[in-house]
Amino acid sequence: xxxxxxxxxxxxxxxxxRKEARPGELLEAALDLxxxxxxxxxxxxxxxxxxxxxxxxxxxxxxxxxxxxxxVVRENISGRFxxxxxxxxxxxxxxxxxxxxxxNAWWTNVGATKASGxxxxxxxxxGNFPELAAFYQDEVxxxxxxLIRRILQRGIDRGEFRxxxxxxxxxxxxTPMMFLTMWKHSMGACAEQGFELVPEDYIAxxxxxxxxxxxxxx
Amino acid sequence: xxxxxxxxxxxxxxxxxRKEARPGELLEAALDLxxxxxxxxxxxxxxxxxxxxxxxxxxxxxxxxxxxxxxVVRENISGRFxxxxxxxxxxxxxxxxxxxxxxNAWWTNVGATKASGxxxxxxxxxGNFPELAAFYQDEVxxxxxxLIRRILQRGIDRGEFRxxxxxxxxxxxxTPMMFLTMWKHSMGACAEQGFELVPEDYIAxxxxxxxxxxxxxx
Amino acid sequence: xxxxxxxxxxxxxxxxxRKEARPGELLEAALDLxxxxxxxxxxxxxxxxxxxxxxxxxxxxxxxxxxxxxxVVRENISGRFxxxxxxxxxxxxxxxxxxxxxxNAWWTNVGATKASGxxxxxxxxxGNFPELAAFYQDEVxxxxxxLIRRILQRGIDRGEFRxxxxxxxxxxxxTPMMFLTMWKHSMGACAEQGFELVPEDYIAxxxxxxxxxxxxxx
Amino acid sequence: xxxxxxxxxxxxxxxxxRKEARPGELLEAALDLxxxxxxxxxxxxxxxxxxxxxxxxxxxxxxxxxxxxxxVVRENISGRFxxxxxxxxxxxxxxxxxxxxxxNAWWTNVGATKASGxxxxxxxxxGNFPELAAFYQDEVxxxxxxLIRRILQRGIDRGEFRxxxxxxxxxxxxTPMMFLTMWKHSMGACAEQGFELVPEDYIAxxxxxxxxxxxxxx
DNA sequence: AATGAATGAGTATTCATTCAT
DNA sequence: AATGAATGAATACTCATTCAT
Numbered sequence: 001x002x003x004x005x006x007x008x009x010x011x012x013x014x015x016x017x018r019k020e021a022r023p024g025e026l027l028e029a030a031l032d033l034x035x036x037x038x039x040x041x042x043x044x045x046x047x048x049x050x051x052x053x054x055x056x057x058x059x060x061x062x063x064x065x066x067x068x069x070x071x072v073v074r075e076n077i078s079g080r081f082x083x084x085x086x087x088x089x090x091x092x093x094x095x096x097x098x099x100x101x102x103x104n105a106w107w108t109n110v111g112a113t114k115a116s117g118x119x120x121x122x123x124x125x126x127g128n129f130p131e132l133a134a135f136y137q138d139e140v141x142x143x144x145x146x147l148i149r150r151i152l153q154r155g156i157d158r159g160e161f162r163x164x165x166x167x168x169x170x171x172x173x174x175t176p177m178m179f180l181t182m183w184k185h186s187m188g189a190c191a192e193q194g195f196e197l198v199p200e201d202y203i204a205x206x207x208x209x210x211x212x213x214x215x216x217x218x
Numbered sequence: 219x220x221x222x223x224x225x226x227x228x229x230x231x232x233x234x235x236r237k238e239a240r241p242g243e244l245l246e247a248a249l250d251l252x253x254x255x256x257x258x259x260x261x262x263x264x265x266x267x268x269x270x271x272x273x274x275x276x277x278x279x280x281x282x283x284x285x286x287x288x289x290v291v292r293e294n295i296s297g298r299f300x301x302x303x304x305x306x307x308x309x310x311x312x313x314x315x316x317x318x319x320x321x322n323a324w325w326t327n328v329g330a331t332k333a334s335g336x337x338x339x340x341x342x343x344x345g346n347f348p349e350l351a352a353f354y355q356d357e358v359x360x361x362x363x364x365l366i367r368r369i370l371q372r373g374i375d376r377g378e379f380r381x382x383x384x385x386x387x388x389x390x391x392x393t394p395m396m397f398l399t400m401w402k403h404s405m406g407a408c409a410e411q412g413f414e415l416v417p418e419d420y421i422a423x424x425x426x427x428x429x430x431x432x433x434x435x436x
Numbered sequence: 437x438x439x440x441x442x443x444x445x446x447x448x449x450x451x452x453x454r455k456e457a458r459p460g461e462l463l464e465a466a467l468d469l470x471x472x473x474x475x476x477x478x479x480x481x482x483x484x485x486x487x488x489x490x491x492x493x494x495x496x497x498x499x500x501x502x503x504x505x506x507x508v509v510r511e512n513i514s515g516r517f518x519x520x521x522x523x524x525x526x527x528x529x530x531x532x533x534x535x536x537x538x539x540n541a542w543w544t545n546v547g548a549t550k551a552s553g554x555x556x557x558x559x560x561x562x563g564n565f566p567e568l569a570a571f572y573q574d575e576v577x578x579x580x581x582x583l584i585r586r587i588l589q590r591g592i593d594r595g596e597f598r599x600x601x602x603x604x605x606x607x608x609x610x611t612p613m614m615f616l617t618m619w620k621h622s623m624g625a626c627a628e629q630g631f632e633l634v635p636e637d638y639i640a641x642x643x644x645x646x647x648x649x650x651x652x653x654x
Numbered sequence: 655x656x657x658x659x660x661x662x663x664x665x666x667x668x669x670x671x672r673k674e675a676r677p678g679e680l681l682e683a684a685l686d687l688x689x690x691x692x693x694x695x696x697x698x699x700x701x702x703x704x705x706x707x708x709x710x711x712x713x714x715x716x717x718x719x720x721x722x723x724x725x726v727v728r729e730n731i732s733g734r735f736x737x738x739x740x741x742x743x744x745x746x747x748x749x750x751x752x753x754x755x756x757x758n759a760w761w762t763n764v765g766a767t768k769a770s771g772x773x774x775x776x777x778x779x780x781g782n783f784p785e786l787a788a789f790y791q792d793e794v795x796x797x798x799x800x801l802i803r804r805i806l807q808r809g810i811d812r813g814e815f816r817x818x819x820x821x822x823x824x825x826x827x828x829t830p831m832m833f834l835t836m837w838k839h840s841m842g843a844c845a846e847q848g849f850e851l852v853p854e855d856y857i858a859x860x861x862x863x864x865x866x867x868x869x870x871x872x
Numbered sequence: 873a874a875t876g877a878a879t880g881a882g883t884a885t886t887c888a889t890t891c892a893t
Numbered sequence: 894a895a896t897g898a899a900t901g902a903a904t905a906c907t908c909a910t911t912c913a914t
Binding site for chain 6: 022053054055056057060
């Protein structure tokens with residue numbers, strides 16, 4: 001009898017592996033297309049085709065195109081912040097070093113990956129999906145800001161940073177990342193000839209300016 | 219029958235004077251809606267309605283929705299740079315002051331006005347309109363970058379700025395403006411409660427950081 | 437100048453005649469098809485085609501298939517009751533004659549016409565359109581019942597009818613009409629061979645039974 | 655591999671006992687839903703769900719939705735007429751009493767039960783299923799009419815009823831039943847307030863009118 | 873020049889039906 | 894026998910675009 005069970009389980013396992021894989025394949029395909037073409041210009045047909053299933057299957061897993069979009073956003077908003085907060089607490093170097101580390105880690109783990117596409121998506125479509133924008137605000141913007149705030153505060157507390165207005169300072173850290181994201185997904189395609197933007201160098205340069213300022217020391 | 223035509227033409231005579239104004243009204247309406255909703259989500263109906271004309275009239279002036287979009291972008295990319303370059307050449311203060319002046323002027327004349335909407339448009343739709351993106355690159359990005367480059371170079375030449383990598387430095391100046399634009403047109407709607415972003419203060423704070431750096435002077 | 441106006445009005449008149457005719461043509465086509473095939477089995481395409489317009493035009497006049505359906509029902513629910521109530525008040529003959537007159541008038545003006553199709557429609561689809569059913573209840577059932585009630589009451593008051601329970605009596609009058617409607621639109625198609633139901637004769641026979649009863653007088 | 659099959663068959667053995675029951679459960683569920691929503695608006699999913707099986711199983715027993723529908727109708731058209739004809743032949747009372755008995759028996763055994771749903775179904779969908787309508791005609795309408803005809807003829811023969819036109823007289827008996835059926839399944843939901851229709855009372859009242867007529871005896 | 877009625881290609885979504893397991 | 898994942902044909906509805914007036 002257990003032989004039967006075993007067999008059945010085997011069979012089901014294969015199917016289940018497929019069933020559980022489906023949404024993932026669809027989400028991946030959807031992410032690609034949404035980022036590439038935007039929400040409206042992405043046809044359900046195409047998402048299904050790229051995932052290698054029929055249109056009907058798409059709607060089997062996601063009730064509507066909008067739900068698919070939401071799922072794509074959710075899927076790609078990882079709980080990376082828990083890890084990062086831990087790293088913050090155990091970091092032993094100087095705060096400038098911490099900042100350097102943080103921005104480079106962001107680029108490696110987010111900016112350079114497909115995940116950065118959803119930031120671009122959010123910027124483009126936020127107006128049409130207020131509910132999603134709020135979700136993004138809660139899940140990404142707020143924790144992200146909080147982490148940067150902690151870093152800046154640490155720098156100030158330790159006398160490493162000037163006593164700047166932290167809330168505005170956050171954006172000084174944020175905007176280079178935002179810029180890189182847009183660069184990669186929007187303007188980058190038609191970049192200025194004769195000047196190749198190298199993300200890692202760009203980040204290094206921004207950090208230099210950010211930390212040291214443009215002005216020569218008196 | 220030609221009598222009718224003649225009469226009609228007579229009657230329409232006074233309308234002709236308004237003829238030149240029409241495209242302007244349409245472009246204005248289209249700018250608003252494109253910025254607010256994006257290209258795909260903006261219906262020709264709505265543009266016409268907001269401009270106070272019939273849908274047919276819209277297509278009388280612009281052969282297609284895409285052409286309308288291009289016209290909107292082109293129309294709003296003014297040759298402001300000639301004036302700004304002149305100002306640069308006649309400016310007599312320090313380069314930090316010049317930078318301050320430039321960014322505030324940008325906010326007053328562009329960022330705070332509807333014109334900033336096209337930057338948002340370009341970021342959102344560049345991928346779908348490479349031709350337009352190239353045009354934008356030529357007409358806005360390149361001259362803008364050139365102007366900032368001149369400012370930074372002036373600062374370095376006069377010993378006011380450190381000898382940073384200018385190409386990357388440009389983006390340090392650019393990104394706060396880019397950020398403000400996106401803030402105004404995308405994320406701003408669902409901003410974090412308890413922290414009101416005041417553009418002028420934000421610019422001042424960014425300039426402070428940019429010029430002085432985060433680190434305390436040794 | 438008035439010549440122009442005249443011409444324009446002429447032109448517009450033609451168009452308006454067309455525009456105002458459209459909904460009517462569509463409603464007529466829709467009535468035919470809904471009655472023939474039911475709500476669900478009627479395709480919007482077909483309605484448009486039968487009305488001689490494109491699918492788009494259909495949705496120009498009726499926001500959705502459901503709205504079209506509602507409009508069909510409304511359109512065919514005439515204010516015939518005002519006329520009938522007047523006739524009731526000015527009728528001078530006996531109440532049995534009045535009843536005879538009423539049922540025959542119903543057949544001529546409603547039962548035999550396409551309008552009877554909506555009764556069949558309502559019976560079939562009432563469950564799926566509670567809102568419409570309520571509307572039908574208000575606009576047709578209630579006034580219809582009221583009229584029959586007046587007739588029966590008149591007969592009783594004048595000593596022509598027995599003192600029956602009027603509320604139930606109403607249905608004795610109603611059901612033959614309902615039956616004829618269903619006969620015409622449902623079962624009639626596959627009627628029993630060898631017995632041709634002649635509506636007028638059927639009505640006469642029902643009236644005979646209704647008025648005289650089946651039983652021989654004691 | 656055949657080992658697996660063997661095992662599976664073993665396991666399914668006890669299910670086989672239920673095998674015969676399956677179609678019955680499905681037919682019951684289908685009857686409910688078809689009556690409630692009509693043919694088109696009833697989804698195969700829902701039928702299967704209500705019957706507690708998977709959608710696949712439904713199509714295992716019934717090749718198509720249409721076949722399911724036909725089976726539902728056929729299943730519920732019982733050969734009750736044999737019994738009723740026997741009762742007719744052994745009935746000993748007066749014909750008016752016989753009529754009273756017949757209509758009340760109908761209500762108890764058919765009208766008040768789910769079986770009455772198929773009458774409603776037939777009325778709504780006859781047009782779309784002429785084949786079924788013919789079947790219904792043969793199996794229900796014709797025998798039913800025949801039985802009523804025998805009753806009326808008995809009354810006339812025994813001098814209890816007037817010598818009416820029997821073919822039309824049949825419908826005088828039929829329509830109250832038809833009406834009750836529609837009332838229960840269509841319009842009843844949104845009945846007129848302030849007047850509760852009690853089926854048994856309604857039948858009694860109709861019989862009174864039918865037998866005695868509306869007119870006072872001379 | 874202006875209109876707005878008409879169009880029809882295009883797209884999301886549903887659901888009966890199939891079939892591998 | 895039973896499942897339920899997958900399918901794709903069918904259909905309501907949208908919207909840029911045309912054109913007669």
